[in-house]
Amino acid sequence: MIKFIHTGDIHLGLQFRDDSFPTDIASNRRVELWNTFERIVDKAIDDKVDFLFITGDLYEEKYFTLGDIKRVRDILSQAKDINIMIIAGNHDPINSISLYKKIEWSENVNIFNTTGIEKIEFPEKNTCIYGYSWDKTECKENILDSFEGVEEGNINILLLHGDIFDSESVYLPLDKNYLNNLGFDYIGLGHIHKPNIISSKMAYCGSPEPLHFGEQGEHGIIQGQIDGQGTNIEFIPFSNRVFLEKTLKIDPNYGYVDIINEIKNCDDEARLNKNLYRIKLEGILNSELEIDIKDMVSSLEEYFYYIEIIDNTVMDYDLDSLEKENEDNIIGYFIKAMKNKDLENKVVREALYIGLEALMKGKVG
Numbered sequence: 001m002i003k004f005i006h007t008g009d010i011h012l013g014l015q016f017r018d019d020s021f022p023t024d025i026a027s028n029r030r031v032e033l034w035n036t037f038e039r040i041v042d043k044a045i046d047d048k049v050d051f052l053f054i055t056g057d058l059y060e061e062k063y064f065t066l067g068d069i070k071r072v073r074d075i076l077s078q079a080k081d082i083n084i085m086i087i088a089g090n091h092d093p094i095n096s097i098s099l100y101k102k103i104e105w106s107e108n109v110n111i112f113n114t115t116g117i118e119k120i121e122f123p124e125k126n127t128c129i130y131g132y133s134w135d136k137t138e139c140k141e142n143i144l145d146s147f148e149g150v151e152e153g154n155i156n157i158l159l160l161h162g163d164i165f166d167s168e169s170v171y172l173p174l175d176k177n178y179l180n181n182l183g184f185d186y187i188g189l190g191h192i193h194k195p196n197i198i199s200s201k202m203a204y205c206g207s208p209e210p211l212h213f214g215e216q217g218e219h220g221i222i223q224g225q226i227d228g229q230g231t232n233i234e235f236i237p238f239s240n241r242v243f244l245e246k247t248l249k250i251d252p253n254y255g256y257v258d259i260i261n262e263i264k265n266c267d268d269e270a271r272l273n274k275n276l277y278r279i280k281l282e283g284i285l286n287s288e289l290e291i292d293i294k295d296m297v298s299s300l301e302e303y304f305y306y307i308e309i310i311d312n313t314v315m316d317y318d319l320d321s322l323e324k325e326n327e328d329n330i331i332g333y334f335i336k337a338m339k340n341k342d343l344e345n346k347v348v349r350e351a352l353y354i355g356l357e358a359l360m361k362g363k364v365g
Contacts, residue, residue, distance in 0.1 A: 001225065001226065001227035001228075002050040002051060002125055002127055002155055002225070002226050002227075003047065003048070003049040003050050003051075003223075003224070003225050004049050004050060004051040004052070004053060004157075004186075004223070004224050004225075004226075005040065005043065005044045005047070005049050005051075005052050005053070005221055005222070005223055005224075006053040006055065006188040006203065006205045006221065006222035006223075006224065006233075007040050007052070007053070007054055007055070007205050007208055007221045007222075008053070008054055008055035008056050008057060008058070008089070008161070008188075008190035008191075008205050008207075009055075009056065009057045009089070009190055009191065009192075009193050009205070009206065009207040009208075010033060010036070010037050010054075010057065010058055010059070010207065010208060010209070011033065011057055011058075011059065011060055011091065011207065011211060012033050012034060012037060012058060012059040012060065012064065012068065012072070013030070013033075013059050013060040013062075013063040013064045013068055014029075014030065014033065014060050014063070014211065015030070015060075015063055016029055016030070016211075016212075020308060021306070025276075025306050029209075032209060032240045032241070033209055034071075035240065036208050036209050036238065036239065036240055037072075037075065037208075038075055039238070040052075040208060040221060040238065041075055041076065041078060041079050043221075043238075044079055044082050045078065045079050045081075045082065047223075048081075049082060049223075050082065050083060050125060050127075051082065051083045051084075051085060051127075051129070051157075052079065052082050052083070052084045052085070053085050053157075053159055053188045054084070054085065054086045054087070055087055055089070055159050055160070055161055055188050055189060055190030055191075055205065056087050056088060056089025056090070056091075056092070056133075056134070056161030056190035056191060057089035057090065057091040057092055057161065057190060057191070058072070058086065058088075058089075058092050059072070059091070059092050059099075060091055060092070061091060061092050061093065061098075061099070064092075064099055065099075066099065066102055066103075068099075069099040069100070069102060069103055070103060073103055073104075073105055073106065073109075076105075076106065076108070076109050077106040077108075077109075079108065080106065080108055081108070082108060083108055083110065083122065083129075084108055084109045084110065085110050085112070085120070085129050085131060085159060086100075086109065086110065086111045086112070086133075087111075087112045087131045087132060087133045087134075087159045087160070087161055087190070088100065088111070088112075088114070088133035088134050088135075088161070089134055089161035089190055089191060090134055090136075090137045090138065090139070090161070090171055090191070091137075093114075093133070093134040093135050093136055093137060094111070094113075094114050094133050094134070094135050095135050095136065110129075111133065112131035112132060112133045112159070113133060114132070114133045114134065114135035116132065116143055116146060117130050117131070117132050117143060117144065117146075117147050117158075118130065118131060118132065119151075121151075125155070126153075126154055126155055127154060127155040127156075127157070128150070128151045128154050128155070128156050128157070129157050129159065130150075130156070130157065130158045130159065130184075131158070131159035131160070132159075132160060132161075134161060134172075138170040138171065139162075139170070139171065139172045140169075140170055140172070140173065143172070144178070144182075147182070149182070149183070150182065150183045150184060155185050155226050156183065156184050156185055157184060157185060157186045157187070157188065157226075158179075158182070158184045158186075158187045158188070159187075159188045159190075160172065160174065160187070160188075160189055160190070161189070161190040161191045162174045162189065162190075162191055163191055163192065164176045164179070164189065164198070165192070171191055172191070174189075176198065176202070179202065180199065180201075180202065184201065185201060185226050185230075185231050186201050186202070186224060186226060186231050186233070187201060187202040187203075188203065188205065188222070189202065189203065189204045189205075190204070190205065191204075192204045192206065193206050193207040193210070193211065193215050193219075194206050194215065194217070195218070195219060195220060195222070195235050197222075197233065197235060200230070200231055200232075200233065201231050201233075203222050203233055203235075205220075205221055205222045206219055206220070207219055208220055208221055208238050208239060209239045209240060209241070210239060210241075210242060210243050212243065213243045213245060213276075213278050215243060216242070216243045216244060216245060217242065218235075218237040218239070218242065219237070219238070219239040219242070220235060220236045220237040220238035220239060221235075221236050221238050222234070222235055222236070223236050241274055241275050241276060241305070242275050242276070243275070243276045243278070244267070244271075244275050244276065244277050244278070245277075245278045245279075245280065246266045246267070246277065246278075246279055246280070247279075247280045247282055248262050248263065248266065248279060248280070248281055248282070249282055249283045250262075250281055250282065250283035250284065250285060250313050251283060251284075252283075252284045252285070252286050252316050253286065254285075254286065254289075255286070255289065256289060256291065259281070259291065259296075260296070260299065260300065263279055263296075263300060263307075263309070264300065264303050266279065269303075272303055272304050272305070273303075273304070273305050274305055275305060275306075276305065276306040276307075277304055277306065277307045277308070278307075278308050278309075278310065279307060279308070279309045279310070280309075280310045280312055281309065281310065281311050281312060281313050282312045282313060283313055283314075283350075284313065284314055284315075284316050284349075284350070284353055285313040285314065285315050285316060286316055287315055287316040287317060287318070291311070293309050293311050296309055297309055314350075314353040314354055314356070314357040315353070315357065316353070317353070317356055319335055319339070319352075322335060322356075323335040323336060323339075330359060331356070331359050331360070334355055334356070334359060335352075335356070338351070338352040338355070
């Protein structure tokens with residue numbers, strides 16, 4: 001029997017420059033990536049696993065330093081009784097300048113090569129681990145083309161950083177059905193940041209910490225065990241924070257304080273102080289109400305760890321006055337046509353306001 005933890009896509013050193021985060025939030029997130037990496041290694045030690053799999057993009061090559069990779073080495077060296085298996089991905093490829101090559105690693109760390117599928121054997125555990133490391137930032141080649149098959153009678157595990165969802169991907173496209181038929185007891189995948197248990201023997205671990213609002217929901221690690229009964233894997237939530245997006249419907253009768261209170265009450269206080277929120281405001285806004293999103297965010301910051309607001313509301317209109325002012329143009333014609341429908345119907349009324357918003361912006365333009 002063997003026990004393992006599967007992680008990857010940690011992206012240590014990521015600067016979060018493509019996001020709208022203020023400097024302090026970006027700095028905190030960089031620290032939290034390191035903290036979570038250390039917590040994963042600590043859990044592997046505490047749980048006395050046999051293997052820790054890291055399936056690519058451990059760090060960001062563009063921002064990582066020699067000091068950073070030494071820090072990684074020192075963290076991993078603490079898990080001296082665990083076999084640590086690392087494959088490089090498209091963000092940390094093993095090329096001529098790779099930091100993976102710049103230091104001496106402890107004996108328990110194994111980094112796979114870039115010349116096709118490599119096999120590393122552990123006879124005392126009756127286990128063979130297969131893996132492939134990237135040496136560039138894009139890869140479309142069939143790296144399994146010359147694979148000769150698994151070792152019968154052993155526990156066989158494959159580690160790959162690639163894409164099973166897009167056959168045209170430039171990030172190592174993989175055929176799920178082909179992989180399933182290779183006879184591996186477990187296939188640990190990296191590259192896709194959303195955790196996804198594909199089958200009882202194949203999984204994307206996902207990024208242990210979500211990196212932006214496109215990565216909502218729980219993030220964590222895969223924990224597994226392989227014995228005579230087969231393979232058993234489980235997703236374990238492990239992230240320090242999560243990204244959350246909430247849509248709030250604004251009523252035309254709402255005033256400024258009503259909107260602020262709706263936002264403040266979108267979740268419980270403990271979660272507001274811990275997670276990162278994107279609030280989308282939708283619906284019809286009272287024509288007498290003026291809101292400044294920047295000021296609104298400032299007034300709410302004390303209640304949230306991080307908040308951003310997107311204003312998708314449309315302005316309420318005095319339809320009779322607007323129709324009269326525009327009786328000879330498309331705005332007037334549009335109002336007249338919509339009035340012939342049932343404006344008491346919520347969908348029709350929202351369609352009217354959305355249409356007017358577009359037409360009025362065009363007129364101003």
